Amino acid sequence: MSRPLIVILGDQLTHDLPVLTGAPENAVVALFEVEEEGRYVPHHPQKIAFLFSAMRHFAHMLRQQGHQVHYTCLDDSDNTQDLISEAERIAGLYDCDDIRVTSPGEWRLFDRIQKRRGNTLPWYMVTDDRFFCSREGFNQWAQGRQRFRMEHFYRWMRRETGLLMDEQNNPQGDQWNFDQNNRKPMPKHLIPPEPPEHQPDSLTREVMTLVETHFGHHFGTLEGFNWPVTRRQALNDLAHFIEHALPFFGDYQDAISDQHPFLYHARLSGALNAGLLRPREVCQAAENAWRDGKVPINSAEGFIRQILGWREYVRGIYWLNMPDYKRRNDLNADRGLPAFYWTGDTDMRCLKRAIEMTRDHAYAHHIQRLMVTGNFALLCGVSPAALCDWYLAVYIDAFEWVELPNTLGMVLYADGGYLGSKPYCASGKYIDRMSDHCQHCRYDVKKSIGEDACPFNSLYWHFLERNEKQLSGNQRMKLIYGSLNKMSDDKRQALREQALRFLDQLEETPAYGQGDHLAGYERRTGKGGD
Template sequence: MAMTKIRLLLGDQLNLQHSWFHEVDDNHVYVLMEVRQETDYVLHHAQKILAIFAAMRDFAKQLRERGHKVHYVHINDATNLHAIPANLDALIETYQAREVEYQMPDEWRLDQQLYKHSRMSSIPWRMVDSEHFYTSRHQAADIFMGRKQWLMEFFYRQMRTQHQVLMDDKKPVGDQWNYDHDNRKPWRGTPAEPADVRTMHDHSALWDDIVNAGIASFGRPQEREFPWPLNREEALEQLNAFIQHGLPFFGDFQDAMSSKAWRLFHSLLSFALNVKMLNPREVVHRAETAFREGKVPLAAAEGFIRQILGWREYIRGVYWNFMPEYAEKNFFNHQRVLPSWFWNGETKMNCLSHAIGQSLEQAHAHHIQRLMVIGNFSLLAGLQPQAVHQWYLGVYIDAFEWVELPNTIGMSQFADGGLLATKPYVSSAAYIDKMSDYCKGCHYDKKQRIGEKACPFNALYWDFFERNKRLLAKNPRIGMAYRQIEKMDEKTIHDFKHQAQKILDNLDKL
């Protein structure tokens, strides 16, 4: 007698190319579920909930069209118990299943939950690989064994060599590993931002289901003109358009910010990658091929590939090696709550109003907006890193904990004390002005340090280094800041500290 096997698919495991789907077997029941457990563990952007549910529903449809047996639990089903283990137990009973299989979760909490529940089950459970990443969970730990600091560049070179990406035998193409210095140009309006070719969807019925289920969210849903990909086919169209129209200019302007163009030359592929509609190998291969065919500059291809083959895999390695303790790191013991304008973008600081407003509107911001505007301010103001992490995890459509948490806790907030980053990523108004048009027409003056109109970044920047002298003064990468403070007279130091305290006492009113 054939035995029924339940195969669980999580909302970020929408990989049609997985070996599970190579053959149709009537004894395999594929289970996807929309549960409050996943919508409610953090407050999510409306578009994030919509995008994942819509993509899950489309994935189930495609599996059925290929002949696979699918059991789909909708958010408003009367039998939905709204927790993955409870629903699985009910389905084991319904199907009289003899075995459960699930793909390796990418989040620690889900990995623990499923592992612990499997140990209590009366039938065998088996975890299989998600067949997505270049690396295993712990490959980065092996690479960094015995090293105090986990420098991404070291890891990235190993990946390039191992996978022969942008390599001429044992040497990097162009005899240089990293072209970061070529990729820091501000954007002044030319070349024009490419057209947004994403397919628009009407998800108003699904949005009604979400609202009627009582799920809390924030940000603009855009349910009638929803731009995020529904499936692999749409994600591939987006990839094609990026390689042709965005990648040639991506390198030059990857750090640029503009109030006139929120996408610029970014791919917006991270959502499709992180729910596994796309495989990182095919994305990297397309970028390398475009370079080798002479269609994009080396600096552009290398900068883009580094984000995927380097940074993405590296961050995952950090996550799996240091969780769960990593989530609680707070090197500076920062405890301030998030200002109210994190939830509505209503601040007189133009840069933060744009970066946060865009995040609420589009569920997306690029890495410099996340790191050097929102993250920069959060660190300078001493916001609690776990609160910052939860906001980032909720607001961005591509934010899954394995990739978002180390980026926020380590890279952005330096809360791990420098395991991941060699220095805190902070700046005064000067950097933001250099890389954007945000300072033009701002209520605050980018050049002033003291006074009602002084840009808050300026006094906060110097105050951050002054108050953290004991923790940071010996860091060789930030010696210049302390040398400048040493040259300041007592009144200057007193004035910027006083200005910073006034700002910190009135964060909601900035």
């Protein structure tokens, strides 16, 4: 009987993967910690600790289930530090006849494995069944469409899955989307719930020491690490969210707080993207809470849409268009990443707090990413490669299949409207409306000109002016370009000069891709990422 090596990747920690459930009794199951996966961008120490700890706990569970498991630790003396090489080395060690793996979520690994399939030791990829929509299913949905819109895909997925649908397959509440109910700023009297605490066990503590030794110079801190590293912990987080946060999630999902990093958000995306939770059980839990009268429909629908709609949609976009999608830069943005993205050293309070929360938790919720760090990068003309790599590095839930379309397409509009219908650009007025940052800021959000004027305001108008040729024909931007065209020449000139003065003094970091860009920045400035 042939003996396969079953490779489990760090984002495939799901107990009922087909590659596992269909494995013969003599199979060897292998998991690898390798330097390459921690350094292709400088991942946040909490992200690396989360994945390594979850992998070690998953290996322990597999052994308890009777699997023969090989686990390569990062500091093993014979570790090749490359995933492909390590898999082939271990296959030889156990006299395996082939290597089997669930299809990777990222193109770079998928492409490398594809190129090994004709090797003397063959590789086989098994379809990943952990999504509502298969890659083939999305391709069929997309076929013949000139433009893709998430809302159309989401409605199709609702009908396909039956989630929040009635017996006639119509949407519950007679609406597909309750987004108009979900844009309330955070009221002062509400105090959001604290997330459950996960005390690091011996395995996690060992991993944290390892990560501090090997990756401690990366942006971020391990202090306060509190992520679920087992399925049991992830299910506990899900239950806590459903009971304590989901009832308010809909109303306040777009709100931003100066002091509370998590608000009513689920903090489940890391566990979902690593495989500790399946999306169907998460969506089903939210629907059940609505059916039981425990949460309003706008909360249940808004949450389910993030997973059933947006998460599935961006994965489909990613695989439909890679690898060319990653090279898109339709607005010709070429500025380097602002240096303070690594330090938080800025007087702009909204950016400072978003970056500090990212440093401390490897987390910022979707509006902080889209409308604060993302919006600022869009307005400044930061290159897609620079911002995409930063997001991929610093967030615990960031894997390229979900991060790249969100950043390149939605945040930076670098795909020319392929994914989203308009750029999500905004002045300081939006941040003032949705957060309490501005009252703590040295800049005046109501001013556009002068030393104390909020930089977002002049940058906003400069962005519109700079990209007028590409954007003025967009129907959703007709109104704002009408305002720009009515503006006096003197005012436009003053806003332009204000924006250019700000951009001229904006320090940038080197381009990504060399592996030591952050260390180089620290040597130049004397500023560390911690």
